Amino acid sequence: MTKLIQISPADNVAVALHPVAKGEEFAGVVAAEDIPQGHKMALRPIAAGENVVKYGFAIGHATQDIAPGCWVHVHNTKTNLSEEGEYTYEPAVKPVEPETPETFMGFVRDDGRAAIRNEIWVIPTVGCVNGVAQKLCRDNQHLVKGTVEGLYTFPHPFGCSQMGDDHAQTRKLLAALTRHPNAGGVLVLSLGCENLTHEQFLEELGDYDENRVKFLTCQDVEDEFEAGAKLLAELAEYAGKFERKPIPVSELVVGMKCGGSDGLSGITANPTVGAFSDLLIARGGSTVLTEVPEMFGAEGILMNRCVNKEVFDKAVKMITDFKHYFTSHNQVVYENPSPGNKKGGITTLEDKSCGCVQKGGTAPIADVIGYGDPVVTKGLNMLSGPGNDLVSATALTAAGAHLILFTTGRGTPFGAPAPTVKIATNTQLFEKKSGWMDFNAGPVADGEPIAEAGKRLLEKVIAVASGEKTKTEQQGYREISIFKDGVVL
DSSP: OOOEEOSSTTOSEEEESSOBOTTOEETTEEOSSOBOTTOEEESSOBOTTOEEEETTEEEEEESSOBOTTOEESTTTEEOOOOSOOOOOOOOOOOOOOOOOOOEEEEEEOTTSOEESOOEEEEEESSGGGHHHHHHHHHHTGGGOOTTOOEEEEOOOSOSSSOOHHHHHHHHHHHHHHHTOTTEEEEEEEEOSSSSSOHHHHHHHHOSOOTTTEEEEEGGGSSOHHHHHHHHHHHHHHHHTTOOOEEEEGGGOEEEEEEOSOOTTTTTTHHHHHHHHHHHHHHTTOEEEEOOGGGTTTTHHHHHTTBSSHHHHHHHHHHHHHHHHHHHHTTOOTTOOSOHHHHHTTOOSHHHHHHHHGGGGOSSOEEEEEOTTOOOOSSEEEEEOOOSOHHHHHHHHHHTTOSEEEEEESSOOOOOOSSOEEEEESSHHHHHHTTTTOSEEOGGGGGTOOHHHHHHHHHHHHHHHHTTOOOHHHHHTOOOOOOOOOSOOO
16 A cells, blocks of 8 residues: 655655554655654655745745654645735646547526526525525425426525625625526515615526516515415426436536545545546536635646636736735735644645645636636636635536535535535545545545546536436535625625
8 A cells, every 4th residue: 555645756745645654664765753644744854944845836835944754734834925926927728639528418498508407496685585485495395396306595694784896796696596507497585675676686687587587575475475385386387397318518517616625635536626627628518616715826837727818817817806805804815724624734825725726637727707707618717716615616506517526535514506526535534424425536545547536527427417416415405605705784
């Protein structure tokens, strides 16, 4: 069993694929102390102030002299990041070779869009009607029959007492969810006195199919449950006409996300997702990479893959705007990683970011889109959004992701509105939390080629797109969280 890996020949540290005991040897270096799984061991002397190199990139600098075989972590390493950055476009664009797309069994909407689920969604425009929305879903589960696969709502606390950008973001996000193809029918539920007015919502939504989208304002009716049940029955009748049929995987949009990361995330699960991304793009499909703060320190790896200067400039603006978001609140840009990340072996934000961007594979970056905006360009897209799991997964769904690949080394049970495929970085987690995990990338640590793991993941995605329920779907875990920045009235 291989216990350690040197990811790049330029690295001065190796990563423990499995726990390493004091005295064990790797590449002629004897471990001077126990090295936990996912953590780093010095391969040669690293002087105080010298960069610690992993993935071939500096992930920080040593705060003291580090001898070969010693544990390299937060006690002796610090970030190199600062709030400002200079970016120059140096194109390194390598198109993927086209491949013939396989098919999945999905639904084709009346407007021609593909879907992988045929559900009815209740979208509250304001937190005040969350309870009504939840009761409507509980009371009308009898409508889930035939090809109608579920009736769900997504409570949130916003839609009123918001101003400026926050108000606009809430409106934009909820309208984007309303347009999502996985919903065969949508009931937009309002109170009637909220800031997010019906007229504002209609303007944000744009053209819509009146058979697919219905509206109910609770203050306008005597009995909102009777009125809501009638509208849901109409939506179920409409949605029930759709049946699964073969669709090329080129129609798929797949979001990519990591959370509860560990030191193996950037070695097993994230590169597996990257290999999958390249495979899907080769077949004409689209993938979406977000978590902008978890690109800090590794953004250069991505930016030079932008297909042209225009897309590069959009990427620079996205990164710069997010850094300004931090500094405007008097926060440093390198607050990450979380305590759980550190326990799993991630030392600095650069360490986390270099692992995070592995999900982007090698394909060119076709476009950069804003929060709440849809994917309109085939290929790899970058989406503006924070690292927070619920917020970024919601943003991926709003961008049109049919499903989300979520890598984790620590484990998490939550699910987005879109089917959320949980990918374990290590076999121990996959076996321990079998009720959470859908896919095991752990075999990569024991020698499975990344390319083969990527093919396994493509097969899994096709199965989920064809109706196989994820573990979060089986448990009914579906949540949204909306990005906010300003005051609440």
